[in-house]
Amino acid sequence: MTPLLSVENLKTYFRTYRGLVKAVDGVSFDINEKEIIGLVGESGCGKSVSMLSILQLISNPPGEIVSGRVMFDGQDLLQYKSKSDAMSAIRGAKIAMIFQEPMTSLNPVLTIGRQLTESLEIHLNMTPQTAQERAIELLRMIGIPDAHNRLDAYPHQFSGGMRQRVMIAIAISCNPKILIADEPTTAVDVTTQAQLLELMQDMVNRFDTSLVIVTHNLGVVARYAERIYVMYSGRIVESGLADDIFLNPRHPYTIGLLKCVPQLGETRQERKLVPIKGLPPNLINMPTNCAFLPRCDRARDICRQQLWPPLELVGGQHYVACFREIMEKP
Amino acid sequence: MTSYIIRRLSMGVVVIFIVTVMVFLFIRLLPGDPLTIYLNKTDMQQLTEEQLFELRVKFGLEKPLPMQYVDWIGGLFKGDMGQSVYYNIDVRLLMTERLPVTLYLGALAFVISGVLGISFGVICALKRGTWVDTLVTLLANIGITMPSFWVGIILIYLLSVKAGWLPVSGFISPFENFWESTRRIIMPVTCLALFPVASLTRLTRSSMLEVIQQDYIRTAWSKGLKERLIVSRHTIKNALIPVITVVGLQVAFIFGGSVLIESVFNINGIGRLATQAVQNQDYLVVQAVTLVIAIMVVLSNLIVDISYGWLDPRIRYD
Numbered sequence: 001m002t003p004l005l006s007v008e009n010l011k012t013y014f015r016t017y018r019g020l021v022k023a024v025d026g027v028s029f030d031i032n033e034k035e036i037i038g039l040v041g042e043s044g045c046g047k048s049v050s051m052l053s054i055l056q057l058i059s060n061p062p063g064e065i066v067s068g069r070v071m072f073d074g075q076d077l078l079q080y081k082s083k084s085d086a087m088s089a090i091r092g093a094k095i096a097m098i099f100q101e102p103m104t105s106l107n108p109v110l111t112i113g114r115q116l117t118e119s120l121e122i123h124l125n126m127t128p129q130t131a132q133e134r135a136i137e138l139l140r141m142i143g144i145p146d147a148h149n150r151l152d153a154y155p156h157q158f159s160g161g162m163r164q165r166v167m168i169a170i171a172i173s174c175n176p177k178i179l180i181a182d183e184p185t186t187a188v189d190v191t192t193q194a195q196l197l198e199l200m201q202d203m204v205n206r207f208d209t210s211l212v213i214v215t216h217n218l219g220v221v222a223r224y225a226e227r228i229y230v231m232y233s234g235r236i237v238e239s240g241l242a243d244d245i246f247l248n249p250r251h252p253y254t255i256g257l258l259k260c261v262p263q264l265g266e267t268r269q270e271r272k273l274v275p276i277k278g279l280p281p282n283l284i285n286m287p288t289n290c291a292f293l294p295r296c297d298r299a300r301d302i303c304r305q306q307l308w309p310p311l312e313l314v315g316g317q318h319y320v321a322c323f324r325e326i327m328e329k330p
Numbered sequence: 331m332t333s334y335i336i337r338r339l340s341m342g343v344v345v346i347f348i349v350t351v352m353v354f355l356f357i358r359l360l361p362g363d364p365l366t367i368y369l370n371k372t373d374m375q376q377l378t379e380e381q382l383f384e385l386r387v388k389f390g391l392e393k394p395l396p397m398q399y400v401d402w403i404g405g406l407f408k409g410d411m412g413q414s415v416y417y418n419i420d421v422r423l424l425m426t427e428r429l430p431v432t433l434y435l436g437a438l439a440f441v442i443s444g445v446l447g448i449s450f451g452v453i454c455a456l457k458r459g460t461w462v463d464t465l466v467t468l469l470a471n472i473g474i475t476m477p478s479f480w481v482g483i484i485l486i487y488l489l490s491v492k493a494g495w496l497p498v499s500g501f502i503s504p505f506e507n508f509w510e511s512t513r514r515i516i517m518p519v520t521c522l523a524l525f526p527v528a529s530l531t532r533l534t535r536s537s538m539l540e541v542i543q544q545d546y547i548r549t550a551w552s553k554g555l556k557e558r559l560i561v562s563r564h565t566i567k568n569a570l571i572p573v574i575t576v577v578g579l580q581v582a583f584i585f586g587g588s589v590l591i592e593s594v595f596n597i598n599g600i601g602r603l604a605t606q607a608v609q610n611q612d613y614l615v616v617q618a619v620t621l622v623i624a625i626m627v628v629l630s631n632l633i634v635d636i637s638y639g640w641l642d643p644r645i646r647y648d
């Protein structure tokens with residue numbers, strides 16, 4: 001089965017005054033049909049940039065997608081010009097996105113109704129009346145009470161959680177094949193977080209959409225994701241089925257991440273949450289060997305001598321980029 | 331909303347009151363009075379003390395200051411702006427003759443600066459970094475630094491004296507001869523609009539560039555909207571919110587500019603009237619001109635504040 005979307009060796013760099021930032025440096029991943037995947041990594045490791053690159057939403061300058069392919073429907077999306085009609089026909093219609101900041105992601109001077117109906121009018125050629133009716137239906141579906149009257153409301157009249165629901169409604173409105181949620185719950189409280197995740201799961205099940213949940217918190221994707229990609233300093237360092245990652249993590253970074261996640265039913269005395277020591281690397285002038293090396297407590301000589309380790313299959317669909325794994329491979 | 335407007339208007343009345351009192355006092359602080367200046371200029375010094383006193387009584391100059399102010403205000407409510415000493419006619423007549431000229435030039439300059447300034451700013455922001463942007467931004471930077479009266483003199487020298495394309499000065503009503511009138515107002519309106527166009531271009535450009543970077547514009551792109559729609563529906567309205575404030579300020583600026591520009595181009599509007607009235611210490615004329623300008627500025631500020639609400643739904647009037 002060919003994947004629905006396949007990102008191959010994507011590289012996105014930013015030219016800044018302080019130097020070249022290799023925000024995404026050779027990332028590959030697949031999204032299958034009706035699948036929920038998680039993309040996990042500390043803040044600043046290039047998760048957002050990878051996702052934005054898929055839809056060519058990187059502003060140039062300073063950013064540039066320097067190489068790679070994004071295969072979707074037999075077509076490399078990176079061949080389209082960023083502002084072309086072909087690219088616009090993908091965005092929102094085939095691949096939709098939800099962003100981290102609900103407070104600033106909706107236009108403050110346009111009504112909720114306008115922001116919902118415009119995609120419907122553009123992609124599904126609905127008349128304003130039909131779009132209006134569909135918008136009310138969508139608002140009901142995402143659990144906004146009194147949907148009929150809320151169409152004329154402005155974003156500032158909604159809470160953060162409600163705005164994020166509206167974003168979900170907008171994203172799902174044209175029945176996309178893929179929904180990318182970039183840290184959709186980072187800016188809301190814990191209860192809302194759970195509700196939003198449930199809502200998204202419900203929506204993608206109902207519309208047969210694939211979902212990418214981007215997060216810096218492995219705990220967030222634990223309940224939902226079927227497959228997980230772990231990202232570090234612009235690269236994928238480990239990937240596999242959720243069980244592989246949670247039950248049999250191989251990369252020291254993934255192991256570190258898991259130590260920061262409280263387990264269900266665990267009390268504070270039983271196990272302390274341990275943050276990974278050190279800071280994420282500065283993506284300017286990266287060393288050519290393993291970027292996790294300075295923070296790694298299992299480093300060996302080979303890690304210092306060799307270039308960055310490649311991703312290697314360690315069983316099933318489980319891949320790890322670590323010399324420890326490569327050498328201990330059965 | 332209505333209560334907001336009423337409150338703002340009553341505040342405006344207070345502002346206008348303070349302005350009129352200040353102008354009333356300052357113009358009287360200057361040495362001399364309108365009569366002596368008028369008589370000096372017209373070689374009529376041979377009047378006797380008695381004749382002089384009669385004239386002072388005729389123009390109400392013999393009363394104590396507070397009485398003079400009360401008389402003036404009382405007159406205003408009856409539609410009487412008093413007598414001009416220098417022109418020896420009703421100030422109201424003088425104003426109805428001169429005000430339309432200034433309003434006509436000012437309104438043209440205002441509309442042109444709004445339309446051009448905002449369009450240039452939007453174009454520069456959309457074509458950021460191209461030669462169009464570089465050129466227009468450079469011109470705008472030059473535009474805000476050049477004094478308008480100086481530009482007026484240069485224009486007269488180049489376009490009228492050297493090239494002979496446009497009449498040097500003067501004003502003709504557009505109802506009398508539209509073509510001649512237009513030829514005569516090209517240079518003064520250009521001078522009046524120069525600074526407003528330049529500053530609005532710069533402000534609109536930077537405001538647009540700021541809005542383009544906002545998260546909601548990225549959202550709009552992610553929805554698959556075309557650039558045209560993103561600019562017209564999602565960007566411009568947000569970008570205009572800070573611009574509107576400055577558009578309102580231009581009203582005061584244009585009135586101020588007309589004081590200089592009407593003198594440079596020999597146009598008989600209230601700007602030139604104000605200059606002459608100050609020189610002649612024609613008290614009531616100075617007061618009338620200031621009053622009218624103060625009212626215009628207060629009203630334009632009110633209109634600006636109301637249009638905020640129209641642009642930005644987050645603003646509430648209560």
Ligand SMILES: Nc1ncnc2c1ncn2[C@@H]1O[C@H](COP(=O)(O)OP(=O)(O)O)[C@@H](O)[C@H]1O
Pocket residue numbers: 014016021023041042043044045046047048049050062063283
């Ligand atoms: N517009 C930009 N200009 C310069 N650097 C950027 C820009 N956007 C992102 N980056 C850099 O790219 C790296 C990855 O960012 P991002 O993908 O947002 O991380 P995250 O994993 O938290 O989503 C960061 O180090 C950031 O500094």
Ligand SMILES: [Mg+2]
Pocket residue numbers: 044047048049100182183
């Ligand atoms: Mg991010």
